[in-house]
Amino acid sequence: MQSNGVEGNLLRGTLDFLLLASLEHGPLYGLRIIQDVQNRTGGHFNFKEGTLYPALHRLEKRGLIHAEIRPSDVGGPPRKYYHLTDTGLTELERQRDAQRAHAQALRPYLEFA
Amino acid sequence: MQSNGVEGNLLRGTLDFLLLASLEHGPLYGLRIIQDVQNRTGGHFNFKEGTLYPALHRLEKRGLIHAEIRPSDVGGPPRKYYHLTDTGLTELERQRDAQRAHAQALRPYLEFA
DNA sequence: GCCATTACTTTGTGTCACTATGTAGTCATG
């Protein structure tokens, strides 16, 4: 029942970018990615597992990221560390350009008023 | 089959905002709105009628805009001029805040690199 | 009456974020 209204749709087309960008500086596993995004956006984006994992699977299926299972080093179930592939890095740059262009195009609507 | 890839999803959650913002400075009819958005974004957004009109109907159903049919002044079929309601103006401000917050939260991912 | 042009409509489709729930691995405690 999507309580968000606007924010849910704003995440669309941005989520993949956020995930790819999170892996830019080294592999991370699922729940850490959520934390990473939360940290870097000052808590603005706080999606749940049901949003994250399907997205990760999509990216993996597209060959943009690749998973490697490692046992947890603090106890608990094993973790799937995702890292960017070469194609993934290219796609990340492409999406960053798209995001910049989008922000740029939107600027006239955001200044003043 | 959505040839866009990224851009289509980026329009999501932004389209309603663009439409409301287009009506901020006076009523416009459908096709003029498309032109207005194209002009103000340097051609970045160029959606078609199949995207526009369902969105307008949604906004109308929510009571954010209101239509008034006027005969064309240059020949051709009559036009439906949409204008913002009071609720629509409030919603526009709300969405502008959301857009600003979104852009702000995304900034760390766009600078450098 | 045609035809082009303008404006609005509609149908069907695929994608995807979201909620909610389920499964499984590890550890501590008794």
Next chain:
DNA sequence: CATGACTACATAGTGACACAAAGTAATGGC
């Protein structure tokens, strides 16, 4: 070696919505 707590990952079902494509209607010029 149960049981509970915690962590991590998985998935089913749902609704929203941008999009392409094709259709309808109104006017004016010829």
